[in-house]
Amino acid sequence: xxxxxxxxxxxxxxxxxxxxxxxxxxxxxxxxxxxxxxxxxxxxxxxxxxxxxxxxxxxxxxxxxxxxxxxxxxxxxxxxxxxxxxxxxxxxxxxxxxxxxxxxxxxxxxxxxxxxxxxxxxxxxxxxxxxxxxxxxxxxxxxxxxxxxxxxxxxxxxxxxxxxxxxxxxxxxxxxxxxxxxxxxxxxxxxxxxxxxxxxxxxxxxxxxxxxxxxxxxxxxxxxxxxxxxxxxxxxxxxxxxxxxxxxxxxxxxxxxxxxxxxxxxxxxxxxxxxxxxxxxxxxxxxxxxxxxxxxxxxxxxxxxxxxxxxxxxxxxxxxxxxxxxxxxxxxxxxxxxxxxxxxxxxxxxxxxxxxxxxxxxxxxxxxxxxxxxxxx
Numbered sequence: 001x002x003x004x005x006x007x008x009x010x011x012x013x014x015x016x017x018x019x020x021x022x023x024x025x026x027x028x029x030x031x032x033x034x035x036x037x038x039x040x041x042x043x044x045x046x047x048x049x050x051x052x053x054x055x056x057x058x059x060x061x062x063x064x065x066x067x068x069x070x071x072x073x074x075x076x077x078x079x080x081x082x083x084x085x086x087x088x089x090x091x092x093x094x095x096x097x098x099x100x101x102x103x104x105x106x107x108x109x110x111x112x113x114x115x116x117x118x119x120x121x122x123x124x125x126x127x128x129x130x131x132x133x134x135x136x137x138x139x140x141x142x143x144x145x146x147x148x149x150x151x152x153x154x155x156x157x158x159x160x161x162x163x164x165x166x167x168x169x170x171x172x173x174x175x176x177x178x179x180x181x182x183x184x185x186x187x188x189x190x191x192x193x194x195x196x197x198x199x200x201x202x203x204x205x206x207x208x209x210x211x212x213x214x215x216x217x218x219x220x221x222x223x224x225x226x227x228x229x230x231x232x233x234x235x236x237x238x239x240x241x242x243x244x245x246x247x248x249x250x251x252x253x254x255x256x257x258x259x260x261x262x263x264x265x266x267x268x269x270x271x272x273x274x275x276x277x278x279x280x281x282x283x284x285x286x287x288x289x290x291x292x293x294x295x296x297x298x299x300x301x302x303x304x305x306x307x308x309x310x311x312x313x314x315x316x317x318x319x320x321x322x323x324x325x326x327x328x329x330x331x332x333x334x335x336x337x338x339x340x341x342x343x344x345x346x347x348x349x350x351x352x353x354x355x356x357x358x359x360x361x362x363x364x365x366x367x368x369x370x371x372x373x374x375x376x377x
Contacts (some may be wrong), residue, residue: 002028002056003347004078006103008063008094009085010035010044011110012184013134013339016332017083018048019368022056023284023323032075032322037272050325068097074251081343083251085110088188095119099125106339110231112194117352128351130342130360134335135294136167137234138248139375142338143314144236144298148243151300151312160244160302161309163200165233166217166226167253169331172291178261179254182207182288185191192251198237199204200247203307205237211265213248214258219315220298224347225248227258227344239358243252244302290298294330296316296375316375337374341365 005021007014010033021029031048035041048058058206061075068076076082076097081104088109095118098105104127109115115131122129132138144165152158170242171181182189196207214227232249240247256264268277299313321328345351345365365371 002030003080004030004032005083005343006032006034006061006075006079007083007085008034008090008113009087010040010055011085012332013335014085015044015047016336017085017327017340018044018058019323019326019328020333020336021343022048022054022058023052023190024370024373026367027367028054028056030057030110031060031148032061032079034075036065038062038339047326048209050205051326051350058195065218066375072097072282073101079103081105081160081342081346083339091115092121095129096123098129099126102127104343104351106130106133106346107340108132108335108339109324109326110137110140110188112195112198122354124362125353128346129134129353130346130351130355132231132234133338133342134359135296135338136165137333139175139231139296140165140167140232140237140249141234141339141357142360143296144300145299145358145360146366147298147312147314148240149362151302151310154312155302155304155310156241156302157302157305160300161246163236163240163244163247164297164299164301165236165249165254166294166295166297167232167249168224168226169334170252170254170293170295171289172293174254174257175294176228176256178286179257180260181287181292183289183329184335186279186283186288187275190282191275192229192231194274194278197230197249198233198246199228199249200237200241202246203241203268205241210341211258211262213250215250216255217252217297219252219295220317222299223255223257224252224295225255228342234357236358239356252297261264284366285346290327290329292320292330317375321374333374337370338365341368341370344369
């Protein structure tokens with residue numbers, strides 16, 4: 001059977017999702033690439049098909065900023081799944097297309113309001129809608145659920161002290177004073193630095209300011225700093241609030257970066273334009289780079305049945321990948337692989353309505369065809 005999958009957004013993540021689907025799927029997949037830029041579409045199509053032995057189709061669809069053209073409608077009618085790699089603000093629009101044309105849907109956005117809107121759209125849908133499935137939110141939340149389940153099984157205690165989730169998309173080299181290089185969306189970075197973070201404190205879900213609880217952590221012998229940022233915890237604060245005293249998601253950075261960012265933020269006006277203003281200032285100072293790596297760390301800490309403190313943790317260090325001679329940055333594969341894994345899950349047609357991160361079977365997901373080939377030590 002040939003699956004037909006529409007990918008909205010043909011940027012770095014969209015083209016990575018397309019090449020993973022086409023090269024690693026166990027059955028043939030026809031890919032429909034959609035974007036508002038014809039130039040981006042042609043670039044992405046060439047990236048996917050060049051040097052490939054696969055014969056499945058790669059079609060391009062020029063999308064409109066608003067509404068749906070005849071070209072878009074024709075493509076939607078052909079496809080069974082829509083993978084949303086468009087900007088987060090577009091998530092409700094893409095989700096509505098999926099519902100209207102009876103496609104399954106999965107997105108990446110960490111934006112809270114847009115996620116809530118997608119959940120509302122997906123209620124009572126005949127197809128499955130997986131929200132916030134990328135790297136963070138996404139993979140990190142499923143990993144945390146897996147560790148929590150293992151802790152409960154091993155130590156016979158469903159109530160734990162702390163669940164921690166940490167992810168960093170980092171440049172291989174970092175220079176003073178910012179100790180950073182953009183490896184993914186600058187506006188995404190700026191937004192997560194200024195929006196509030198949903199956490200669990202003393203068994204209750206609360207919101208805390210971003211960058212308000214800094215810590216240092218050693219992972220695989222290297223020192224990083226971590227701080228609260230928005231969006232990465234997905235629905236776990238609500239789902240696990242009754243079973244953990246504390247839970248949070250933090251973004252990992254090279255030591256010294258957050259002090260520099262705080263210095264920028266204190267000089268800006270705290271209004272609705274703060275994310276855009278912070279992005280503008282950071283882009284003046286921070287280079288965009290291709291050499292990257294991704295660090296993922298999750299831990300569950302608590303007491304066993306005899307009252308002894310226990311800790312289970314897991315870390316990944318993911319480097320760039322090459323497929324058909326094409327360089328895929330670590331942030332591309334670590335974001336695209338969970339999204340594509342969800343497409344594989346949705347293609348079974350066993351899912352309807354909203355699918356949150358806590359609803360995904362951790363072991364099936366973590367050992368899946370796409371995730372297991374990217375997330376390996």
